[in-house]
Amino acid sequence: MKTTVREIAEAIETFAPKRLQESYDNAGLQIGNPDMEVSAVLLCLDVTEEILNEALERHCNLIVSHHPLLFKGLKEITGKTATERIVMKAIRENVAIYAAHTNLDSAREGVSYEMAHILKLSDLKVLDPKEGDASTGFGIFGDVQPTPKIEFLRKVKEAFKVKSLRYSGQSPQLVVRKVAVCSGSGASLIKDAIFSGADIIVTGDVKYHDFTSYGLDIIIADIGHFESEIITKEIFSRIIRESFPGCVTYYSERETNPIKYL
Numbered sequence: 328m329k330t331t332v333r334e335i336a337e338a339i340e341t342f343a344p345k346r347l348q349e350s351y352d353n354a355g356l357q358i359g360n361p362d363m364e365v366s367a368v369l370l371c372l373d374v375t376e377e378i379l380n381e382a383l384e385r386h387c388n389l390i391v392s393h394h395p396l397l398f399k400g401l402k403e404i405t406g407k408t409a410t411e412r413i414v415m416k417a418i419r420e421n422v423a424i425y426a427a428h429t430n431l432d433s434a435r436e437g438v439s440y441e442m443a444h445i446l447k448l449s450d451l452k453v454l455d456p457k458e459g460d461a462s463t464g465f466g467i468f469g470d471v472q473p474t475p476k477i478e479f480l481r482k483v484k485e486a487f488k489v490k491s492l493r494y495s496g497q498s499p500q501l502v503v504r505k506v507a508v509c510s511g512s513g514a515s516l517i518k519d520a521i522f523s524g525a526d527i528i529v530t531g532d533v534k535y536h537d538f539t540s541y542g543l544d545i546i547i548a549d550i551g552h553f554e555s556e557i558i559t560k561e562i563f564s565r566i567i568r569e570s571f572p573g574c575v576t577y578y579s580e581r582e583t584n585p586i587k588y589l
Contacts, residue, residue, distance in 0.1 A: 342431075368577070369390045371582050487554045507519075531549055
């Protein structure tokens with residue numbers, strides 16, 4: 328059965344409606360003909376030149392990413408930047424590019440829900456719910472079996488394949504019972520996590536002054552932006568497999584964290 332770019336986009340947007348995206352975002356189809364038949368789909372976090380080449384080598388004519396390639400309009404397309412070169416080559420090679428970003432973050436069973444399931448949290452609630460729908464919004468908090476702090480941090484590190492976990496060493500909590508999580512840059516939700524009664528918040532992109540300002544109130548664990556969102560590929564894969572069982576999907580094998588640890 329033929330599957331089009333439009334049909335895959337509609338399936339993703341049924342799960343993560345575009346109305347959930349933030350005003351600064353640019354989710355949706357960014358390059359390509361929505362009526363094009365899809366040969367195969369490559370799933371990734373960020374669209375890079377390497378990943379576009381991988382799509383071509385694997386005969387994928389649709390790339391689905393979490394982070395949009397195009398956040399703002401391009402004033403010129405001359406090949407001067409990586410983004411411009413990707414746009415030029417994708418159009419030339421007839422590869423469509425689609426992104427679901429903050430709408431996937433805010434969706435019910437979206438990225439933070441996925442983090443919560445990985446950590447086996449129960450009684451899940453949204454940290455910062457959207458108005459009128461308490462099941463959507465940024466961040467999730469829930470309960471976990473009482474676990475000593477360092478043991479729980481080790482479990483987080485293992486679960487998300489983190490090479491270097493930063494955490495607030497001054498936090499007085501010794502046992503973790505309630506956990507807040509937020510994919511990507513979730514430092515703005517630290518106060519919400521404290522208000523929820525969480526013992527720990529697991530997120531990425533935490534600043535030094537976030538640790539000093541809130542470290543006595545809650546354990547702060549920064550696992551990294553990439554590490555908290557690479558799981559989006561699994562969400563995309565499930566959506567596409569369930570809606571279009573015959574559609575071939577691949578996880579990018581050239582996905583690399585742009586941040587390295589020495």
